Amino acid sequence: MRTSIATVCLSGTLEEKMHACANAGFDGIEIFEQDLLVSPHSPEEIRDLAARLGLSLDLYQPFRDFEGVPEELLAENLYRAEAKFRLMRSLGMDLMLLCSNVGTATIDDDELAAAQLRRLGDLAARYGIRIAYEALAWGTFVNDFEHAMRIVDLADHPNIGTCLDSFHILSRGWNPAGIEKIPAEKIFFVQLADAPQLSMDILSWSRHYRVFPGEGAWELDKFMGHLVRSGYNGPVSLEIFNDVFRQADEERTAVDAMRSLIWLEERTSVHLLETDGPDARYPMQLATLPQVAEPTGFNFAEVKAENTEHVQQLLSQLGFTFRGRHRTKPVQLWTQGQARIIINEQQARGLEPTIAALAFDVEDPLVAASRALQLKATAVPRQSQANEAVLQAVKAPDSTEIFLCEATPDGTAAWTDEFATDGAKRSGQDLITHIDHVNLAQPWQHFDESVLFYESTLSLAPRPSTEVPSPVGLVRSQVMRTEDGNVRLALNIAPLVMEQPGPSAESAYPQHIAFACTDLIALARNAVASGLEFLKIPANYYADLQARFRLAPELLATLQELNLLYDRDETGEFLHFYTATVGSVFFEVVERRSSYDGYGAPNAPVRLSAQYLLSKHG
Missing domain, CATH: 3.20.20.150 (Divalent-metal-dependent TIM barrel enzymes)
Incomplete structure (x- = not known):
């Protein structure tokens, strides 16, 4: 053609x-x-x-x-x-x-x-x-x-x-x-x-x-x-x-x-x-690309910063285990269940914490990388020492590095062997099972480009976009996901009044990694006992919650006590909470009950308002 x-x-x-x-x-x-x-x-x-x-x-x-x-x-x-x-x-x-x-x-x-x-x-x-x-x-x-x-x-x-x-x-x-x-x-x-x-x-x-x-x-x-x-x-x-x-x-x-x-x-x-059918012939010859299946899950997410103390503290309070430092790089690994977080201090002078990379489990990383490169993605150069895993990676339009890792039946990752485990200390019970979804802020001028990038290179399907009100304007959100929901990626355009993230700049609009857990209330109590302060949710929210859902008084009191949010639809229930923001990063923990498949969208304006007030008044 x-x-x-x-x-x-x-x-x-x-x-x-x-x-x-x-x-x-x-x-x-x-x-x-x-x-x-x-x-x-x-x-x-x-x-x-x-x-x-x-x-x-x-x-x-x-x-x-x-x-x-x-x-x-x-x-x-x-x-x-x-x-x-x-x-x-x-x-x-x-x-x-x-x-x-x-x-x-x-x-x-x-x-x-x-x-x-x-x-x-x-x-x-x-x-x-x-x-x-x-x-x-x-x-x-x-x-x-x-x-x-x-x-x-x-x-x-x-x-x-x-x-x-x-x-x-x-x-x-x-x-x-x-x-x-x-x-x-x-x-x-x-x-x-x-x-x-x-x-x-x-x-x-x-x-x-x-x-x-x-x-x-x-x-x-x-x-x-x-x-x-x-x-x-x-x-x-x-x-x-x-x-x-x-x-x-x-x-x-x-x-x-x-x-x-x-x-x-x-x-x-x-x-x-x-x-x-395969026998049809036409004058116009159409080229094809290497075929790739949908990713089967998140392999890891990477947070990059010069000073990572506060990120480490948040992960520890959420029950993550510090697995040690990489044997040749200033990089840490924290895990809980199948959720893996890399904390990267390389080339991060002056950089506040930001989501720098996402890794996806794919059937064949070489084929997936070949497809991405043929779709005009830029390869990420990486230096690997002997006996270190060679990971395929390309850059997304917003400069997030996208790693393509080999999916394994048991969910393990060979590259984790490169991290010293001596002295690794557990922070608590593994209530978190995996990364549920990731939310990335997008520069307004490259939003459509990002949607096409993730759809064409990773076969993530776009869902209908939504607009969420915030104190400074509407936030447009576009979810890209696999059919089975094992990979969910939300792309957000912040209001123009808010500075957009860049590869070396702190952003006024936060991004986050959401973890799935089996018992949100138990995890929240453990986190509080470890000193974690959740994003403060106003009492008005809980009054409205009771008016909408008629929750049991004990559950409503627990939600309000712990600053937890709640949603429900015909498929199930959704409980979640947010941590404070460090740099441009915060964490969310979610519990999906029955077949709930959303993201607690009615709660997004509450979260955005609470973050806005915290940024203004501390």
């Missing part, structure tokens, strides 16, 4: 965008006219730069407001078009995007529109240029891709074809199955965009909220399936209008874009295999 991207997707100058696209591995680009107009370089220089970078110049766009107009205006439009054709000759380009008329169309007549496109085709043919006619979702008379194709058929000109854009088709709810009826030779170009499902006018939706495939709500693998079955074998390009992408680093955005197309190519291949 040949890949392309419109320069409008990226920030920076045209030249910077071209370098970013080439570095990310794109085959070609669409030149958005405004990017060329503001460039200090001549069309010939842009053409030569593309050649040096190995980029094809696939589409010049957009040409607007041409058809459905009176004869005198058509003459002006043809004059305007010829000027663009001369420019395209200088660029060495042969395909121009023509959008259905929005601003000047006054005649709703398909025969007339086709005749005018035919005249444009005659003019374009003199310059060796083809025209890809696209139905804009808000076009005055033409807003349906099948309507646009009928006009192309009426024009009956070899230089006139159509451009298919997933946004304009799916935002209007048109059935994309009709793509399969279009002759492949008449599909001149294809543009893709995903989008969240929103209720708003289509133009605003298009201009501000498009995202890369896999970052929105649409089933683009099925859209692509129709395209592949049509016999199309040209470029598959991204055209994304998004306020965030236009402000973000162009190199990073280009990598995210390329990852989305690699992921979509694989998803389309799987979709076609499932629907059409």
